[in-house]
Amino acid sequence: MTVLTTEISSGDDAVDYTVHLRVHGMMCQRNCGTTVRKSLEEIPGCVDVTSSFENSHASITANLDIYGGVTSRLQPLVTHLSRSISTIRSN
Numbered sequence: 001m002t003v004l005t006t007e008i009s010s011g012d013d014a015v016d017y018t019v020h021l022r023v024h025g026m027m028c029q030r031n032c033g034t035t036v037r038k039s040l041e042e043i044p045g046c047v048d049v050t051s052s053f054e055n056s057h058a059s060i061t062a063n064l065d066i067y068g069g070v071t072s073r074l075q076p077l078v079t080h081l082s083r084s085i086s087t088i089r090s091n
Contacts, residue, residue, distance in 0.1 A: 004057075016047060018061040029053035 002022040009016050026032035029052070036058045037051040045062040052058070 014063045016061050016063055018059060020059045021057065023051070023056050023058050026051075026053045026056055 002024070004020040004022050006020070007018045009018070023032075023036055026036065033051045033053040037049050040046065040049040040051070040058060040060040043060060043062060046060060047063050048059075048061040050057075050059050
């Protein structure tokens with residue numbers, strides 16, 4: 001997984017941080033895409049997640065007021081997702 005871009009947006013009630021990721025090795029939306037989406041949804045402060053097998057892309061938007069360390073959480077998540085995708089591919 002590679003971080004493509006990041007952006008910060010400010011609304012009336014909160015500041016959101018969005019990270020766009022290139023996800024290498026996804027074989028299908030049903031298994032890999034769902035694994036990526038569910039893993040990203042576990043990050044505290046998560047308000048929105050998308051994943052696309054077709055585009056090898058995922059994104060997470062998190063509320064910075066709830067959790068300000070989204071990027072520090074990404075490296076362990078990248079490792080976890082890479083292992084999960086490898087396991088799915090080998091089955």
